[in-house]
Amino acid sequence: MAAQRRIDLVLDSVRRLLRVGASANLLNLLQKQHPADLGQIFSELTDKDREAAFSLLAERNGRLAMEAIAELGPEAGAALLATRSAEEIAKLAQEIPSDDAAALIDYLPEDLSSAVLDLMRPRESGVVENLLEYDEQTAGRIMNPHVFALDEDLTVGEAITELQSNRDVEMVFYLYVVDDRRHLVGVTSLRRLLLVSPETPLKRIMTADLISARVDTDQEEVARNVASYNLLAIPVVDEENKLVGVITVDDIIDVIKDEATEDIYRLAGVSGDERVFTPARESLRKRLPWLGVNLATAFLAAGVVGLFENTIERITALAVFMPIVAGMGGNAATQTLTVIVRGIALGELTWANSRKALVKEAAVGIGNGVALGLVAAVVAWITRGDPVLGLLLCAAMMINMFVAATAGTLVPLGLRAADIDPALASSVFITTMTDVFGFASFLGLATLFIRYLAP
Amino acid sequence: MAAQRRIDLVLDSVRRLLRVGASANLLNLLQKQHPADLGQIFSELTDKDREAAFSLLAERNGRLAMEAIAELGPEAGAALLATRSAEEIAKLAQEIPSDDAAALIDYLPEDLSSAVLDLMRPRESGVVENLLEYDEQTAGRIMNPHVFALDEDLTVGEAITELQSNRDVEMVFYLYVVDDRRHLVGVTSLRRLLLVSPETPLKRIMTADLISARVDTDQEEVARNVASYNLLAIPVVDEENKLVGVITVDDIIDVIKDEATEDIYRLAGVSGDERVFTPARESLRKRLPWLGVNLATAFLAAGVVGLFENTIERITALAVFMPIVAGMGGNAATQTLTVIVRGIALGELTWANSRKALVKEAAVGIGNGVALGLVAAVVAWITRGDPVLGLLLCAAMMINMFVAATAGTLVPLGLRAADIDPALASSVFITTMTDVFGFASFLGLATLFIRYLAP
Numbered sequence: 001m002a003a004q005r006r007i008d009l010v011l012d013s014v015r016r017l018l019r020v021g022a023s024a025n026l027l028n029l030l031q032k033q034h035p036a037d038l039g040q041i042f043s044e045l046t047d048k049d050r051e052a053a054f055s056l057l058a059e060r061n062g063r064l065a066m067e068a069i070a071e072l073g074p075e076a077g078a079a080l081l082a083t084r085s086a087e088e089i090a091k092l093a094q095e096i097p098s099d100d101a102a103a104l105i106d107y108l109p110e111d112l113s114s115a116v117l118d119l120m121r122p123r124e125s126g127v128v129e130n131l132l133e134y135d136e137q138t139a140g141r142i143m144n145p146h147v148f149a150l151d152e153d154l155t156v157g158e159a160i161t162e163l164q165s166n167r168d169v170e171m172v173f174y175l176y177v178v179d180d181r182r183h184l185v186g187v188t189s190l191r192r193l194l195l196v197s198p199e200t201p202l203k204r205i206m207t208a209d210l211i212s213a214r215v216d217t218d219q220e221e222v223a224r225n226v227a228s229y230n231l232l233a234i235p236v237v238d239e240e241n242k243l244v245g246v247i248t249v250d251d252i253i254d255v256i257k258d259e260a261t262e263d264i265y266r267l268a269g270v271s272g273d274e275r276v277f278t279p280a281r282e283s284l285r286k287r288l289p290w291l292g293v294n295l296a297t298a299f300l301a302a303g304v305v306g307l308f309e310n311t312i313e314r315i316t317a318l319a320v321f322m323p324i325v326a327g328m329g330g331n332a333a334t335q336t337l338t339v340i341v342r343g344i345a346l347g348e349l350t351w352a353n354s355r356k357a358l359v360k361e362a363a364v365g366i367g368n369g370v371a372l373g374l375v376a377a378v379v380a381w382i383t384r385g386d387p388v389l390g391l392l393l394c395a396a397m398m399i400n401m402f403v404a405a406t407a408g409t410l411v412p413l414g415l416r417a418a419d420i421d422p423a424l425a426s427s428v429f430i431t432t433m434t435d436v437f438g439f440a441s442f443l444g445l446a447t448l449f450i451r452y453l454a455p
Numbered sequence: 456m457a458a459q460r461r462i463d464l465v466l467d468s469v470r471r472l473l474r475v476g477a478s479a480n481l482l483n484l485l486q487k488q489h490p491a492d493l494g495q496i497f498s499e500l501t502d503k504d505r506e507a508a509f510s511l512l513a514e515r516n517g518r519l520a521m522e523a524i525a526e527l528g529p530e531a532g533a534a535l536l537a538t539r540s541a542e543e544i545a546k547l548a549q550e551i552p553s554d555d556a557a558a559l560i561d562y563l564p565e566d567l568s569s570a571v572l573d574l575m576r577p578r579e580s581g582v583v584e585n586l587l588e589y590d591e592q593t594a595g596r597i598m599n600p601h602v603f604a605l606d607e608d609l610t611v612g613e614a615i616t617e618l619q620s621n622r623d624v625e626m627v628f629y630l631y632v633v634d635d636r637r638h639l640v641g642v643t644s645l646r647r648l649l650l651v652s653p654e655t656p657l658k659r660i661m662t663a664d665l666i667s668a669r670v671d672t673d674q675e676e677v678a679r680n681v682a683s684y685n686l687l688a689i690p691v692v693d694e695e696n697k698l699v700g701v702i703t704v705d706d707i708i709d710v711i712k713d714e715a716t717e718d719i720y721r722l723a724g725v726s727g728d729e730r731v732f733t734p735a736r737e738s739l740r741k742r743l744p745w746l747g748v749n750l751a752t753a754f755l756a757a758g759v760v761g762l763f764e765n766t767i768e769r770i771t772a773l774a775v776f777m778p779i780v781a782g783m784g785g786n787a788a789t790q791t792l793t794v795i796v797r798g799i800a801l802g803e804l805t806w807a808n809s810r811k812a813l814v815k816e817a818a819v820g821i822g823n824g825v826a827l828g829l830v831a832a833v834v835a836w837i838t839r840g841d842p843v844l845g846l847l848l849c850a851a852m853m854i855n856m857f858v859a860a861t862a863g864t865l866v867p868l869g870l871r872a873a874d875i876d877p878a879l880a881s882s883v884f885i886t887t888m889t890d891v892f893g894f895a896s897f898l899g900l901a902t903l904f905i906r907y908l909a910p
Contacts, residue, residue, distance in 0.1 A: 011807070036683035044807045071683075164650055173628045173645075173687070190628075190645045195619055227712070228491035228526075230705035232628070232687055249704050250685035256708060257682070260715030261797055264722065268793035269786065276798030277811065280818040287790050287819065288826060294786045295827055298779040299834060305775045312774050316767050319774035320760045323890065324753040326778065331724065331749045331886075335742050338723035342716055343731030352466070352499045356732065363735040364742065371743060372750055379754060431786075435778065 011041050018049050023056055030057045035064060039071025042080075054080055058088075063095040070100045075275065078107030086112060090119035098124065099144050099251075102131040139222050140215030142255070143236040143245030149178045150202060152185050157198030163190075176235050176243055177206045184212060184235055184243040212237050215244060222247060223255040224347065263345050266423035267338060269294070293428055301326070301435035308443035315453050317384055318446050321393055324376060325442045329400035329434030332368055336361050336408030337430055341423045344416055351417070358409045365405025369398035386454040396442035403437045404430070466496050473504050478511055485512050490519060494526025497535075509535055513543075518550040525555045530730065533562030541567060545574035553579065554599050554706075557586040594677050595670030597710065598691040598700030604633045605657060607640050612653025618645075631690050631698055632661045639667060639690055639698045667692050670699060677702060678710040679802065718800050721878035722793060724749070748883055756781070756890035763898035770908050772839055773901050776848055779831060780897040784855035784889030787823055791816050791863030792885055796878045799871055806872070813864045820860025824853035841909040851897035858892045859885070 010033065017026040030038065030053065038057075042050050058065040069077035081089050081104060089108070093101040093116060105113050105128060117125045127145055134140030148166060150159050159175070175193070177186040186206035196205055212235045213222045226234050226249060234252075236245040262272035269290035274283055305312075305322070312318050340357065343349035349357055376397055377390035384390075411429050412422035446453065465488065472481040485493065485508065493512075497505050513520040524532035536544050536559060544563070548556040548571060560568050560583060572580045582600055589595030603621060605614050614630070630648070632641040641661030651660055667690045668677045681689050681704060689707075691700040717727035724745035729738060760767075760777070767773050795812065798804035804812055831852055832845035839845075866884050867877035901908060 034684065036685075040683075040802065043803060044805060046811075160649060163646075190649070191618075194615060194645070227705070227708050228495075229489065230491075230703075232704065248685075249687065249708075250682070253682050253704075253708065253711060256711055257715070257801065260712070260719070261801070264715070264719050264793055264797055267719070268722070268789045270790050270793055274794060276794055276804045277808075277815070280815045280822070283794075283815070283819050284822040287787075288823060290790075291783065291786055291823055291827055292830070295779070295783060295830060298782050299831075301782075302775050302779055305778065309771045309775065312767070313771045316764045316771075316774075319767050319771075319777075320757050320764065322774075323760065323778060323781065323894075324750070324757055327753050327756075327886075327890070328746065328750060331746055332742075334723045335725050335745075338719060338725055339729060339731055339738075342719055346712065346716070347495065348498060349731045350499060353732075356501075360732070360735045360738070364738050367735070367739040368743060368746055372746055375747070376750060376754075431782075435782070439778075 007037055007040055010037070011044055014041060014045070014053060015049065018052055026053070027056055027060055031061055031064065033064075033068075035067035036071055038064065038068035042068055043072055043076070050080065051083070058092060062092045066092050066096045066100075066104075070096060070104065073275065074103040074107045075273070076277070077104050082108055082112060086115035086119055089116045093128070094120060094124050097144055097146070098127040099131060099142060102128045102141075106132055134215055137219045138215065139213040139217045139219060139234075139236045139247060140245070142219055142222075142251055143215070143247050144251075145245045147176065147235065147243060147246040149176045149182070149184075149243055152177050152179050152203055152206075154202045155198060156193050156196055156200045156202060156205065159202055160193055160198070173232050174235075176246070177202060178243050182242045184210075184237050184241055186210060187235070210235070212241075213247065214239070219255045220259050223252050223259065226252045227256070259345070263341065263423045266421065267341060267427055269427060290428070294431075297428060297432035298435070300432060301439060304436050304439045305443065308439075308447060311443055311447045311450060314450065314455060315446065317386070317389060318443060321380060321389070322439055322442050325393065325396045325400055326435045326438030328372060328376075328397060329404045329438045330431050332365065332401050333404035333408040333430045333434050334427070336365070336405050337412060337426050340409050340412045341426060344412060344422055349413075351413075354409075354413050358406065361405045361409045362402065365402045366398070368405075369401030372401070373397035384454070388449065388452045389454070392442065392445045392449060392453075396438065396445055399441045400434060400438045404434050407433045462492055462495055465492070466499055469496060469500070469508060470504065473507055481508070482511055482515055486516055486519065488519075488523075490522035491526055493519065493523035497523055498527055498531070505535065506538070513547060517547045521547050521551045521555075521559075525551060525559065528730070529558040529562045530728070531732070532559050537563055537567060541570035541574055544571045548583070549575060549579050552599055552601070553582040554586060554597060557583045557596075561587055589670055592674045593670065594668040594672045594674060594689075594691045594702060595700070597674055597677075597706055598670075598702045599706075600700045602631065602690065602698060602701040604631045604637070604639075604698055607632050607634050607658055607661075609657045610653060611648050611651055611655045611657060611660065614657055615648055615653070628687050629690075631701070632657060633698050637697045639665075639692050639696055641665060642690070665690070667696075668702065669694070674710045675714050678707050678714065681707045682711070714800070718796065718878045721876065722796060722882055724882060745883070749886075752883060752887035753890070755887060756894060759891050759894045760898065763894075763902060766898055766902045766905060769905065769910060770901065772841070772844060773898060776831075776835060776844070777894055777897050780848065780851045780855055781890045781893030783827060783831075783852060784859045784893045785886050787820065787856050788859035788863040788885045788889045789882070791820070791860050792867060792881050795864050795867045796881060799867060799877050804868075806868075809864075809868050813861065816860045816864045817857065820857045821853070823860075824856030827856070828852035839909070843904065843907045844909070847897065847900045847904060847908075851893065851900055854896045855889060855893045859889050862888045 013029055045053060054065055069080055093105060105116055117129060131141060150162060173189060175188050176184060177188065179185050186208045187210045188206040192205050211225055211229055215236055215238055222234060233246050233248045235243055236247060238244050265272050271286045274286055340349060373394035377394035380393045381387050381390035407430055412426045415422045415426060468484055500508060509520055524535050548560060560571055572584060586596060605617060628644060630643050631639060634640050641663045642665045643661040647660050666680055666684055670691055670693055677689060688701050688703045690698055691702060693699050720727050726741045729741055828849035832849035835848045836842050836845035862885055867881045870877045870881060
C-alpha cells in the first residue's frame, strides 16, 4: 500500500508539472524514480502526457526512459517508440540489455524495425537479430546473451580476480563453468568460492550435474523447471551444449504471469496477447472470430429447440424453464473445465491419473444434479402448480449436470492428447454440449410425457 | 520434455518395484531423486502406492520424504501425514524449514496438530507456532524466520569470516545489515564484499534505501514488489522495523501461481483452494453454494421469460432464438470481464484510467453487436422466412452486447472500489444481467412489434 500511495503522489505531481510545463522540475522528479515505478506511472498517464514525459526523459536519460517502457510490456513500449525516428530508436535501444531491446524492436512496424537494426552498432544489432532468429516463446528468445562464465581450468583465487575485473556483469549468484570451447560443464556459486582456499581448482567445487535449457525449449517448460527446482537462473545452451545465454528468475516470473494470463484469457475466448488498453479495433478483430464460432454453435443449439417447437407451442412453460437447464449445465461445466485445465497447466493432472479425476468429477456432477434438480423441481412445482413439470426439470438437470461433468473433464484431456492447448477450444465445445444436451433432454422428456403435463 | 520423460521412467520403475515388493531397490531409487521430482512422482501414484513409498522413504530419509511432500502442497501433504502418529509427524516436521513445517501442520486435524506441536523440540515448535500466529496470506505466514544478518559495525573482512562460519545458511545473495537491536538498516551483496578491501566498513558499501515487507503485508503485495523490482528475496520486518524473516523468490513464484489460480477459479465460481484431486465430497460442498446462487439468478431470468409467455404462445419461433441473444451476451460479457479482472490483478487498470477502458469496451461491444447481429438476422430471415424476426434479433443482440460490455467493465471496477475481489462475484452478476437483458430486449421488442411478425 505504501509503495502504491507513493506512486500516486508522484503521478499527481507529474500531471501537475506537465500541465504547467515545468520541464526542469519534471525531469528532476522522473529521474529519481525506479524504472518499475516509472513504468507504472507511464501506464497511468494519458497517451499525450505519456508521450510528453517519455520524450523529455529520453533526451536526458535514455537508459532510464527505455527501462521504464520495457516495464510497460513490448507492445505498449513499441507503440510509444514508433512515433520517433529510426535514428533515435536505434540510439535508445542500445541503452538496454539486448533481450529487452529485441522484444521492443520485434513489435515495431516491419520497415521501422529493419531501419533501426541497420542504424544500431553492428555488434549490438547482431546480438538482437540473433535473438529474433529464435522462435517466439522459446528460451533463446527471452535469454540474456551476456552471460558470465569461468574457465574450468581456473583456481578459485583466479576466478575471484576475474569476477572483480568484470564489474558490470549483473546477477552473478550462479557461476557457470565452461571448457575451452565454451561447452557448459558445471556450476558453482560465489558463496562456495568463499568457503575454500584460493588454490582450490574450480573443477573441484563445481557441480557437474546441472539443469539447463536449450535455445529451442518452450518458455513454459523453462519456467516449470526454474519453479520446481527453485533456481535463481537457468543457463541456456545451443545444440552442441555451448553456453549462449542465461535466463534469470525475474524473467521467469514474467513468463509465469503471461502464461497464467493466457490460460485465463483462452478459457474466456480472448487471445493471449490482448491487454486492457489494446486499441478497440484490435480487440474487436481478436474477439470477433471466437464470438462468430459461438454464434454458429448457438444456432446449433437453437436448431435443437426448433425440433421441439410443436411441444413448446402446446406447453409454453417449457420455454420459461429450458434456459435454466442449459445455463446450469454451462455453469457446472465451467467449474469442472477450469479445475481440469488449471490442473493440466500446473502439471498436477496427467494421463496417468486422469481416470481418478473423471470419477471424481462425475460424482460431483451427479451430486450437483440431484441437489439442484430437486430445488428447481420444487420451485417449478410451486410456481406453475404442475408436479410433472418439476419432475421433468429435475431429471433433465441431473442428466445435463452429468454430461457437463464428464465433458468438462474429457474434452480438455482429449485436446491435450491431440496436442492442442486445452484452454483454447474447451469452453466453446463445452457450452455447446451443455446447451444441446440441456435443451434436448428437457424438451425431449417433455415431448415423451406431454400427456401428463398441464397445458 | 527430457525431464518429464525421465520422471515417467522413474515412475514406471517405482510402480514395478512396489508391485514386487523390492523395498531395498525402491528406497535406493527414491533416494536418488530431487525433492521436486519426488513430489511429482508421489502425486502420480495411487493413494495406496504413495502411502507405501512415503512410509518407506520417511523411515530412512525423513528429510527428503518431507521435502517431497512439501512439494505436493500443504493440503495433500498433510493428508499423507495425517495417518501417522503424532510422534512420527513431530520428528519428521523437524527435518524441514519451519515455514514449510508450519504450512503442513496447519492443515492437520486440530487435535493432531496440537499434539505434534507439543512433541516437537520447544525451540522449533515455538518458531512454528509463531509463524501460525500471523494471518494467512501475509508475509509473516510465508517467511523463513532463519534469516542471516550482519552487524552494521563489522568490516567487510569480518563479514566474510562470519559468512564462512555459517555454512548452513541457505540463499545468501543479499546480506541484510542490522543494528545492535536488530533493526534492519541496510543491504549489501556477496558480490560487493568481493569488490572492496577487507578493512572497508560494511556501512560504507551497504544500501540504506531498501524494500522490505512488514509481517502483516498481504502476500499478493509482497509478490508484486518482488516482481516489479526484480528482487531475489525480500526481508520481513515487524512493527518496530526489526528483521524477523526473509521471503525468497521461489516462495514468491508459488504465491504468484496460487493467486493466478485463485483468479482463474473465482471467475468460474470455484473456490481458490480447490485442486484437481480435492475429494469429491469436499468439491461438492465448495461448488454447490455458487451453483445455488446461479440457480436463483437463473429463475430470475426465467421469470423475465415468463412475463412474455403470451407472446411466445403466439410466436413459438421466439423460444428458438431467445437463447442466442442471452448466450451471445454472456459470451461477450465473459470476454470483457476477463480482460478487466486480469487487468486489475496485474495492476494495469486503476481508477485513474478506468474511463478509457470503459470507452474502449463500449466501442468493442457495439462493434460486436453490429457484426454478429447482422449475421444472426440474415440466418433467422433465411431459416424462418421472416425479415422482421431477423431485424428484432439483430436489435436485441446489439442492445445486449452493449449491456454486456459496459456491465463487464463497471461491475468488476465497482466491486474493486467496494474492496471486494472483482473476480469473486463478477461472473454471476454479469451472466444474470445478460440473460435478463437478452430475454427482455428480444421478447419485449417482439411484443411491441408482434403485429409485424409472421405467426
